[in-house]
Amino acid sequence: MRLAVASGKGGTGKxxxxxxxxxxxxxxxxxxxxxxxxxxxxxxxxxxxxxITTDVTVPVPxxxxxxxxxxxxxxxxxxxxxxxxxxxxxxxxxELCHSCxxxxxxxxxxxxxxxxxxxxxxxxxxxxxxxxLISGMLDAGNPHAVPxxxxxxxxxxxxxxxxxxxxxxxxxxxxxxxDGCDTCILxxxxxxxxLHDLQLAVDVADRLGVPAGIVIxxxxxxxxxTLEFCTDHDLEVMMTIPFEREIAxxxxxxxxxxxxxxxWQKAFFALFLKCSTLAGGQR
Amino acid sequence: xIRLAVISGKGGTGKxxxxxxLAQLLPGxxxxxxxxxxxxxxxxxxxxxxxxxxxxxxxKSAVIDPTLCVQCGECKEHCRFAAVERxxxxxxxxxxxxxGCAVCAYVCPVTAITMQPRQTGEIKYSDTRRGHxxxxxxxxxxxxxxxxxxxxxxxxxECDRDRDYFLIDGPPGTGCPLISTISGVDVVLVVTEPSVSxxxxxxxxxxxxxxxxxxxxxxxxxxxxxxxxxETIQLWCSEESIPLIGKIxxxxxxxxxxxxGVPVTQAGTSPAAQAIQILESKLEPELRHxxxxxx
Numbered sequence: 001m002r003l004a005v006a007s008g009k010g011g012t013g014k015x016x017x018x019x020x021x022x023x024x025x026x027x028x029x030x031x032x033x034x035x036x037x038x039x040x041x042x043x044x045x046x047x048x049x050x051x052i053t054t055d056v057t058v059p060v061p062x063x064x065x066x067x068x069x070x071x072x073x074x075x076x077x078x079x080x081x082x083x084x085x086x087x088x089x090x091x092x093x094x095e096l097c098h099s100c101x102x103x104x105x106x107x108x109x110x111x112x113x114x115x116x117x118x119x120x121x122x123x124x125x126x127x128x129x130x131x132x133l134i135s136g137m138l139d140a141g142n143p144h145a146v147p148x149x150x151x152x153x154x155x156x157x158x159x160x161x162x163x164x165x166x167x168x169x170x171x172x173x174x175x176x177x178x179d180g181c182d183t184c185i186l187x188x189x190x191x192x193x194x195l196h197d198l199q200l201a202v203d204v205a206d207r208l209g210v211p212a213g214i215v216i217x218x219x220x221x222x223x224x225x226t227l228e229f230c231t232d233h234d235l236e237v238m239m240t241i242p243f244e245r246e247i248a249x250x251x252x253x254x255x256x257x258x259x260x261x262x263x264w265q266k267a268f269f270a271l272f273l274k275c276s277t278l279a280g281g282q283r
Numbered sequence: 284x285i286r287l288a289v290i291s292g293k294g295g296t297g298k299x300x301x302x303x304x305l306a307q308l309l310p311g312x313x314x315x316x317x318x319x320x321x322x323x324x325x326x327x328x329x330x331x332x333x334x335x336x337x338x339x340x341x342x343k344s345a346v347i348d349p350t351l352c353v354q355c356g357e358c359k360e361h362c363r364f365a366a367v368e369r370x371x372x373x374x375x376x377x378x379x380x381x382x383g384c385a386v387c388a389y390v391c392p393v394t395a396i397t398m399q400p401r402q403t404g405e406i407k408y409s410d411t412r413r414g415h416x417x418x419x420x421x422x423x424x425x426x427x428x429x430x431x432x433x434x435x436x437x438x439x440x441e442c443d444r445d446r447d448y449f450l451i452d453g454p455p456g457t458g459c460p461l462i463s464t465i466s467g468v469d470v471v472l473v474v475t476e477p478s479v480s481x482x483x484x485x486x487x488x489x490x491x492x493x494x495x496x497x498x499x500x501x502x503x504x505x506x507x508x509x510x511x512x513x514e515t516i517q518l519w520c521s522e523e524s525i526p527l528i529g530k531i532x533x534x535x536x537x538x539x540x541x542x543x544g545v546p547v548t549q550a551g552t553s554p555a556a557q558a559i560q561i562l563e564s565k566l567e568p569e570l571r572h573x574x575x576x577x578x
Contacts, residue, residue: 010294039456100384140490143459169321254479
C-alpha cells in the first residue's frame with residue numbers, strides 16, 4: 001500500500017503522524033517512510049541514523065559557443081524565460097529552467113547539449129529494524145521541488161508498504177506526492193485556518209482520485225465545525241489527538257509519542273487499519 | 284516604501300497570526316499581500332471587503348486535437364513530464380502534469396497540438412481597515428504558485444506604491460513560492476518555534492534568504508513550550524548575528540482570536556498580544572533603515 005500524509009495547512013502534525021505510524025508498523029512488517037517535504041524535510045530528525053546520500057540531478061542546457069550563431073530560436077522557444085540571446089552571447093538562468101529539453105530540439109545548429117545539474121539529494125537510512133527512511137532534500141536556493149520528490153518516490157517503488165510525508169499546500173509538490181497513492185491521511189487542527197485549508201486538501205485528493213480520511217491533531221475539544229464538515233463530505237475522522245503540553249514537548253524534542261508513550265501504538269495501528277480499509281482492503 | 288515579508292520555513296509556526304497583528308500595530312499606511320497562495324489565511328483575520336477580482340492565467344497547457352492527431356506518439360516520447368497519456372487509441376494531455384513547455388506542440392508533425400491559456404486561479408483586491416489586501420486563490424491542484432505569488436506582489440506594488448509599508452504574509456517552505464516572495468523585499472521576519480523541526484527549518488530558510496538581499500530578523504513563537512530549544516535557537520541567532528526581536532508565549536488567547544477572526548492584538552492585553560507589541564517596537568527601528576529614498 002502507498003499512503004500519503006498531507007494537510008493543506010503547515011504545522012498541523014503531518015510528520016508526527018507519519019513518523020509514529022511508521023514506528024508502530026515497523027514492529028511487525030517492513031515499512032518505507034519517504035520524506036516528500038523536500039523543501040523542509042524533518043523526518044530524519046526523529047530517526048537519526050547514518051545515511052547513504054545520492055545526488056538528484058536534472059538536465060540543463062549547455063551552449064557550445066563555437067557552433068552557436070546567436071539566432072535566438074532557443075530564447076524565443078523557452079516558455080520559462082530561462083534563456084536570453086544577446087547579439088554575441090547566450091545568457092542562461094538555471095533557476096528558471098524546467099529541464100524540458102526544448103531549446104536543444106529547436107536549435108538549428110546542434111549547438112545545445114545538456115549537462116546534469118545537482119538540485120538536491122536523496123538520503124537513505126535504516127534507523128530501525130524493518131524501517132527504511134528515504135528523505136528528499138532540496139538544495140538551498142533551488143526552486144524546483146518536484147524532481148526531488150519524483151526521485152524519492154522512485155527509490156521506494158519496489159517496496160510494498162510506503163508512507164509518504166507531504167509538503168504543506170495544494171500545488172505541484174503535493175500533487176507529485178499524492179499521485180499514485182492508494183489513500184491519504186489529511187491532518188488538521190480545529191481552527192478556522194485548519195478547516196479552511198482542510199477543505200482545499202480534500203479538493204486536491206478528490207481531483208486526484210485518492211481516498212482520504214481525517215486526523216484531528218491538538219484538539220482542545222472544540223472540534224464541532226471540523227466534525228460537521230467531515231460528516232457533510234462523508235469523510236471519516238480516523239483519529240483525534242488531544243492538545244497536551246506533554247505530547248507537544250515530546251514532539252518538539254524530536255522524540256516520538258509512540259516511543260515515549262507506547263500505549264499510543266494501539267491507536268496508530270488502528271489508524272493504519274482504517275487507511276487500509278479506505279484503500280480497498282490493501283495492506 | 285518598506286517591504287517586509289513574514290516567513291517561517293516550517294509551516295504552522297504563526298506567520299499569519301503575527302502578520303495580522305503587525306498590520307494592526309505598524310504606524311503609517313500599509314498595503315498587504317498574502318503570498319501563501321496555496322492556502323491563503325490572512326483574509327480570515329482581517330475581514331476584507333472585496334473590491335475586484337482578476338483571473339490568473341498560469342502557464343499555457345498543451346491540447347491535442349483528436350481530429351488532426353495521427354497517433355505517431357512523438358509528443359509522448361518527447362514529453363519530460365509524462366504528461367501525454369495514451370488512452371485506448373487517443374493521446375491526451377494530463378493538465379495536472381503539463382508544465383507548458385510546448386515541446387510536444389513543436390515536435391508534432393501534423394500540428395495537432397496547440398498551447399492554450401488556462402485560468403488556474405484568481406487574484407483578489409480587497410479593502411481592510413488597515414489598507415488594501417491583495418490575496419489569491421489557486422485552483423487546488425494547479426501548479427504555478429510561484430508565478431501567482433509574483434502576480435500578487437505586482438498588483439500590490441502597482442496599486443498602492445505610495446504606502447509606507449508593504450507587509451507580506453509568506454508561504455512555508457524554501458522552494459518556488461518562497462523565493463518568489465522574498466525577491467525584492469527589504470526585510471524578512473522569520474517566525475520559528477522551539478522544536479528540533481523549527482530550528483532545522485529556520486536554518487534552511489535563512490540559508491536561502493542569504494542568497495538574496497533582505498535583512499533577516501527572527502521571532503520565536505510559543506517560546507515557553509520548550510525552554511531548552513528556545514535557548515538553542517537564541518544561541519544560534521547570536522552566533523549568526525541575526526537579531527532575535529521577539530519571543531511570544533504560548534497563549535490560548537491566540538486560538539481564541541483566530542476563532543473570532545480578529546488579530547490577537549485587537550482582543551486586548553493577553554500575554555501573546557503584549558509580546559507582539561514589544562516585537563513591533565523592536566521591529567520599527569530595524570525597518571527605518573530601509574525607507575527607500577525614491578519613495
